[in-house]
Amino acid sequence: MKYILMMNTMKAGHGVPDWPTQDLHAHIAFMISFNKELSQSGELVSAEGLAFPDQAKLVRAGKNGLPITDGVFPEGKEFLAGYWIVDVESPERAYAIAARASAAPGPGGAPLNMPIEVRPVMSGPPPEML
Amino acid sequence: MIRAFDTGAEHLLRELAPQVLGAVIRRFHDFADAEDAVQEALIAAASQWPGEGVPENPRAWLIQVAFRRMTDHVRSEVARRRRETAIAIELDQAAPESEADQDDSLILLFMCCHPALTPSSAIALTLRAVGGLTTAEIASAFLVPEATMAQRISRAKQNIKASGVAFSMPTDRERAERLRSVLHVLYLIFNEGYTTSDGPQLQRPELSQEAIRLARSVHCLLPDDCEVAGLLALMLLTDARRPARTGPDGELIPLTHQDRTLWDRTLISEGIDLLSATLPKGSIGAYQLQAAIAAVHDEAARVEDTDWPQILALYDLLKRISASPMVMLNHTIAVAMVHGPSKGLELLDALDAEGQLKGHHRLDAVRAHLLEMSGNHPAAITHYQLASGRTSSLQERNYLLTQAARLREST
Secondary structure (H helix, E strand, O other): OEEEEEEOOEEOOOOOOOOOHHHHHHHHHHHHHHHHHHHHOOOEEEEEEOOOHHHOOEEEEOOOOOEEEEOOOOOOOEEOOEEEEEEOOOHHHHHHHHHHHHOOEOHHHOEOOOOEEEEEOOOOOOOOOO | OHHHOOHHHHHHHHHHHHHHHHHHHHHHOOHHHHHHHHHHHHHHHHHHHHHHOOOOOHHHHHHHHHHHHHHHHHHHHHHHHOOOHHHHHHHHOOOHHHOOOOHHHHHHHHHHOOOOOOHHHHHHHHHHHHOOOOHHHHHHHOOOOHHHHHHHHHHHHHHHHHHOOOOOOOOHHHHHHHHHHHHHHHHHHHHHHHHOOOOOHHHOOOHHHHHHHHHHHHHHHOOOOHHHHHHHHHHHHHHOOHHHHEOOOOOEOOHHHOOHHHOOHHHHHHHHHHHHHHHHHOOOOHHHHHHHHHHHHHHOOOHHHOOHHHHHHHHHHHHHHOOOHHHHHHHHHHHHHHHOHHHHHHHHHHHHHHOOOOOOHHHHHHHHHHHHHOOOHHHHHHHHHHHHHHOOOHHHHHHHHHHHHHHHHHO
């Protein structure tokens, strides 16, 4: 079963976190080793981190089909910071992995306990239907 | 590399690979190294046989080459450690042809499907070691990166090593249970192939074909086992409907709406013959019963010709052997088809109250279907929609949403 684990933790108007170098490094090191761990357990399908919200654009098709872009977002709007797709044996395992990600170290090395949205990827088998 | 030469020889190599691997593991007791050695032997065969011809005893040839690779490997290890020279000398004298033969494939299968492994690692290992698929092929079949699949396979091997499973036939006492795990893994492989009908098909190995091939070889090794025959029959009778199961855009077509002239008659008669041969033998298992149910469906030329009383009788037997929630759910459909939808809905309420299927989309889907049969379209629409929100299959979601839309428009 495949699940996507989404970190919807970025806020518009809040750019790069102003953590001390040491904490920033600890956080980055955690993410790198976390991905490595998932890859070694044979569960990682893909993982990506996204650029900060100031590079985000909201695109709609105009009447002529051409893109109309909008880049000013209300303060406090939440953005996807990054995601993992994992292929695991059970939903519980997906939740356990999400909890590990949630506890990534933040300022002062304390766990961030950030919310991770876990959703099944539509990869289940259709049954033989009557 | 293997692809470059003719398919006959390629089939031969794939057939022999597990036997050769079995022989090497039996001799050297190391799964990972043995696999490398066998791979090298297969590569040597693929490059030498097209020019020099297939040797008289291809199996012995492969075993000999693989043994030589292992010996070289052990030697270099020995040289590096400057000890245990005696082993290398002993290994040199090993006579490949004296090793037990076909049993090795079976032992290998028992090992790859060991209950100590998670289903997904057992599947991967079986396809790799017994099926002879490449890691890249298995990865693409399961739509995961090759590196992830490689890790999954290597961890499976480590787990086998750590659990200390010996390369030998399970004892009589364990045998039935271990064979059940083997059949379950083959069943899962088949299902995976049968039910993943979307995605970039061209690059995918046909998992159900592979499962059928493996089930055939287990059936050859254990011709008297009724459940092995039952599983093979179930696969054939189900696979026979494949051409009718999806529409031009890959959408799911349920059994009731399939164009039955597209069903593969050869597979159907092979499956029925297998079943007929096992039934007189007495012992009836879950796979045989599921195959028998599939056979009843396959024998109906039109959907309205389906012999539902017989299907219901078979589900009654099946639920005594394995009363899994899914079996119980299918049983309610058979009841509804024989005794009417209200009887089916009654059973469904009881099943719902037991709570095992709580929140499961199939419960809603079946309820929707029975409500539609009973003419209660508004409630059917509600349950088709509930089910569509709960399934994790994209095709099934599309199918359920379409059902709801169809009813809304006809009401």
